[in-house]
Amino acid sequence: MNTIYFDNNATTKVADEVLEEMMPLFCKLYGNPSSMHTFGGQISRKIRRAREQVANLLGCEPGEIIFTSGGTESDNAAIKGALAATPNKQKIITTRVEHPAVLAVCRELQNHGYTVVELAVDKQGQLDLDELEKQIDDDTALVTIMYANNETGVIFPIEKIAELVKGKGSILHTDAVQAVGKTPLNPAKSKIDLLSISGHKLHGPKGIGALYVRKGTRISPFILGGHQEAGRRAGTENVPGIVGLGKACELAEKNIKEENEKIRKLRDKLENAILQKCPDSILNGDKENRLPNTSNISFEFIEGEAILLMLDKFGICASSGSACTSGSLEPSHVLRAMGVPFTAAHGSIRFSLSRYNTEKEVDYTIEKIPEIINKLRKLSPFVAT
Ligand code: PLP
Secondary structure (H helix, E strand, C coil): CCEEEECCCCCCCHHHHHHHHHHHHHCCCCCCCCCHHHHHHHHHHHHHHHHHHHHHHHCHHHHHHHEEEEEHHHHHHHHHHHHHCCCCCCEEECCCCHHHHHHHHHHHHHHCEEEEEEEEEECCEEEEEHHHHHHHHEEEEEEEEEEEEEEEEEECCCHHHHHHHHHHHCEEEECCCCCCCCCCCCCCCCCCCCCEEEEHHHHCHHHHEEEEEEECCCCCCCCCCCCCCCCCCCCCCCHHHHHHHHHHHHHHHHHHHHHHHHHHHHHHHHHHHHHHHHCCCCCCCCCEEEEEEEEEEEEEECCCCHHHHHHHCEEEEECCCCCCCCCCCCCCHHHHHHCCHHHHHCEEEEEEEECCHHHHHHHHHHHHHHHHHHHHHHHHHCCCC
């Protein structure tokens, strides 16, 4: 049985072209990019090229890119680095629906004397921008608001948010881990100061990421040690990872428009058929302002985990919340913040597609899901038979 992989917001397949670029860097070109000899020098050229590839995708200068170990480090470095560089201000504004890589950092900072405001979202998962504007005051060091939500795919109007935040003199960080490569974005043209990327969400390798730091934005280094990354992030570079991320960004830049159209069509076919064929199924999140690959659907009165197990028997991979929180039976904090009723939040499934999915896979899944839902509903203690 072939695996049908609809869990691309958790992680993605490394593209063949990416792996091909990475391979020589393990056993042939393994020099240290900081070494003086020619063998090392050629590696630092590879890093330079990768930095340009990432910068091209974001429409920024290569010098505005710092390589990190992934989305989590980029988020930590942005938040803690910006606060350390702004010691006279003590307030952070974020949202209730951020990934734990942001929320956990903000909540920890609260224990160290920072005031943290977590903005609410409405039923669509959208923010009230008037409320955001009201909350930004002279003490606000940082606003950290995600670009696109990992569970629902809901996209926040980050350019409008940037206008508001910069108009009031605070720093804006956005966790764009789910957005990069899935929707065109250009932090350099907007007023975003800091933006996080992760390689493994866009067909690059795991354990590599980047932080965009707008020229002139003051942040203190988060990891201290050697002089790598121009003194902004110490540690011998993960060269294969960096080269892989560069190639993944180049592929995304080249193909983003056609791929998005193809992925959106497949996602819509899957979503519309499920909503039509399964009674008491509800789409979670703003239908329009959403990533083209993500669909989060609640099936009332059944457990998401039971659905996942049955999908797994048919070789279909999906998710019942973010990968980081699965394993817990608590309903997702994102759906709770959106006011999704308990009976629906427990039965939510996230389907997230990629360029590698096919119409045949979608058709097969459309055939299996109603069968699974009917079977589970018959067993559900909440449904009268
Ligand atoms: N931010 C968001 C929105 C994510 O979805 C994830 C991963 O799921 C992260 C941050 C963490 O990224 P990484 O796995 O590269 O540490």
